Amino acid sequence: MAAQFGRRLRRGATTTAIAAAAVAALSASQGPGAIPPPSDIASGDGSLGSGDSSTPPGGSATGDSPYYTDLPPLNTPNKPGTSIDLPVITGPAEAGIPATVLAAYKRAESALQTSDPSCHLPWQLLAGIGKVESGQARGGRVDANGTTLSPILGPVLNGVGFANISDTDDGAYDGDRTHDRAVGPMQFIPETWATWGRDANGDGRKDPNNIYDAAQAAALYLCAADRDLAVKADLDKAILSYNRSTEYLHTVLSWFEYYKRGSHQVPDGTGQLPGDRSDTPERELPVTPPASTPTPTPTPAPPATPKPPAPKPTPTPTPPAKPTPVPTPSVVRIKDNGTGTLTATTGTLFAERPAVAAVDAAGKPVAGVALEFELVGDTDTRFTGGAVSATVKTASNGVAVAPVLRAGEKTGTFTVKVTVTGRTLAAVQYQATVSARTADTLARTDEKALTAVTGTAFADALQVKATLDGAAASGVALTATLITSAEDPTPHDRGPYFKDAEGKPVRTLAGLKTDENGLLTLPALYADDQTGTFLLRLTTPGGGTLTVELKVTAPEAPSEGPSPTPSGTPAP
Template sequence: MAAHIGHRLRKGATSGVVMAAAVAALAASQAPEMIPPAADNTGGDHAIGAGDTTPPSGDDSATGDDPYYTDLPPLISPNKPGASTKLPIITGPAEAGIPASVYSAYKRAELSIRSTDPGCNLPWQLLAGIGKVESGQARGGRVDANGTASPPILGPALNGNGFANITDTDDGAFDGDKIHDRAVGPMQFIPSTWAIWGQDANSDGKKDPNNIYDAAQAAGLYLCANDRNLALKADLDQSILSYNRSREYLNTVLSWVAYYERGTHQIPDGTGVLPVDRSDNGDRGNRPRPGTQTPTVPTTPTPTPGTQKPKPSETRPGPVKPPTVPTKPPVTPPVTPPTAPPAVKVARLAIVANEKLTATTGSAFTGAPRVAALDASGKPVAGVSIRFEITGTTDTRFAGGGTTATVTTSSTGLAASPALRAGEKTGSFTVRATVVGRTLGAADFSATVTERRADTLTRVAGDPLSATTGTSFAQQLQVKATEKGALAPGVLVTAVIVTSKTDPKEATEGPSFKGADGKSVRTVTLRTGTNGLLTFEPGDLLAGDTAGTFFIQLTAPGGGTTFVDLTVTAPATPDPEPTPEPTPSGSGSPEATPSPSSSPSA
């Protein structure tokens, strides 16, 4: 809070009764749905529900129930015909102007929170009302170009002397006090509350309670906690009371909210009107708290000489009026302190295991990215939503086929991404982990996909492969791929027809492979099956038109290589058939040869 300036202009004007009347007068000139806030029937500033003699602890409020400005806004009489003039009119400095940076911070916080939590219905005028009461709009807008109060705004030490007693929680990091905490900044957060709700709304890399942009954003989130809908009167009251547990504080803030809803304008930074009255100055510190006054013992007046005796009519018995029973002050239920969303508590993401993630194409990664969500003291935060995202040129996917996945941290603050499975594309990429709804630094994991490997290729059968020109090889050819003695499925093996084992160059003639499109090629790339085997079926290998000895050179990533011999022969030439002797011409038939048994003629 800024130092006390000037003198108290309206002594006693902040009592509950007068304030309630003032707020009612202001509300009467507003929209008809404006409901005047309730007021307790005491003139002191004390915690609701804590009793009249018990000082507030401050543990359940944003400010530690520290002092605040009690100046009320100027009230403009409706001046309608027949309007009552009996309501008290409280005057004050012209307060319609709000410093430009402060106004900008309130509007930016409203837009940001309405986009992330539209159900809260946060009005910027509520932030302006609290900012006015807590710091006089950052001491009239005394902020630098980044919106940081200069000098810093600090409240008194919360040592229990008239307000909360809070021992140091931040080692003086925010408030410079290593004995007691102090409320800090334009919205007067105590360090323990800022450690949970602090924001970096101006993206300068710092969460500074003295920065109006950071403080306004944090205040808006705090007021919207516990799923409050500030369009409802009950939720609105609860949110303000959670900031400072005082009914008088509630009434003062609501009076400024109503005032700013009538209209306002921007003024240059540093030219705002500073408030005067504060809840801990004037005669407030000397006035006993309600309920602690020493009762006055009535004394019997001594009759003076010459006092006339009452007339008989005045002593005549009459009806006895019942004793007046003092009205009991309304009991306000205790304010439920807001529950901070888990994500708000996170100060950083820590990488649990930073080993490099690797996998071969088409296989699952053996590990998964893991992070720990930690608060400012290094303790784990449970229930935080962590978003894992695959970035870079890759076809690797999470289980289920997506490139993003959201995981909630466990009771130990840990979150691991779903299983990763590599595609067929090799190369490096990144898995990035971020806190959902926060702008904290990301945790990045490097990952690499490599080809499947085989250090050995072996011919399964030793039968030679042979064929004649113009045909195809009728034998089946199988090659087994292994990596460190284990079968290597899914390995890409390149097969090339060559003419020499010592100088393996693709042959220009001879055998070839039958391509998928029916054309013949002399180089193919095939993948081993789940059993690690590469199989060429009969007919897959064509002999060609050139006889000779050829080879299939097979190679695999990882160094595996082997050769398969191919023999192509020309077809055998058949023997020529014998040519018959020609038959002599002249006689139609050969001459008859006499039989040996025939006898000569006589």
């Protein structure tokens, strides 16, 4: 009976124990990091208790599909304090991430830093999930545009050993019109992809088989429900919303911590492939037969002396056939691909993105060409993520599209220069313009009369609102001037005034800006010794103008009392 109990090894229990040991070892040897999951799911696979608002109707991003259970080695790929971006093909194989896959993870992190900075999404988390979901897109088997060379499909979710999810996409993504299957390098089920799918590489398609699109969708999905992934509880919830398994949580956390300690880039298609999966059948261990009474073995007759074999003729080796080289198209020039005018107002996104095509001598598109987009000139405009340059490979149609541009606070023009990386081909250049934000209307927020007595401050502050086409105009520059008259806008040399930083009188203030609601409360105004009615004029770019009356009066004279009655004795 004891032998029978020892015959089978349960993979789930074993890998769970190994995962827990690995997480504990990483935590002990690498400082703060992996922490056991919340107590309500601390043992075995389980749900998230009260649930999570970002989890789709199917229950998880992957439909709880199978995943790779391989764990990272206990020795870290790097030492504390050293770089996490090691040179190409350096370090242990387990730490290598295919170049295009790594670029997709980092692009997704950069995008979330702009769109949802409070989420604090690290690219290493995407790498950990990508490792256990698809082995980093099967070791980086993707084309120049980031699409897998062949579809990556999970098992049919028909309720036999897995969730039962009926078809939701008419087979568009998974080829199955009866049940759904997890699709692509990040293993989204079609139901989830319909909500979270994104076109991150600018090819006009939301493709779960494209690592750029899939990584961007995974980043958004993990950050849903206002999660802050720097908080351990939110990190656990995000991972478990991807696959509701505590063993899955441990495995992803193990790779997450491993990649944070060090990683390096390897060529596409050369990444290390994992072996064990969570749906692998239980393994049979060798069985030792029970002891029994040995059967006497007869003594064998002495063997006959064998004759030496005749020498075999040495075959003449046939040289291997040399493969016929396939000529690779060579890019001969790059050209604009219909980019519109690049304009934006300060602090906003450019609506247009530079698009450049690479073509060969016959004018046909060339895919996989690395183009560098660089911002040249005195500007604080930046690409998404705060970079002044970005390298993008041309897609299958030969076109590369620059990342989104965000205008800074400097107005003026600058140049976007596009070159072929490592080549001296003629560059493509675009002029971009950043202009000031505008308002077409300025109005007071109240109708109080603005009055003061000579030598004192005006009692009430002046607040105005700027609008553009009826909507609040935020960040609009405003200039305030005490003018000579309605017909003469030159600054007055007498009357009310503002104070500069040193407390000296000034009658023109520039550089004021409206807040996010288009409102601006002006600094305090003071009256000098001049009485009368004065004019304050406010102007903004875009034509917004407002003229306000200021009245200064003299202090009231003290009232005279009755004449005193003379004292003394009246004359007789």
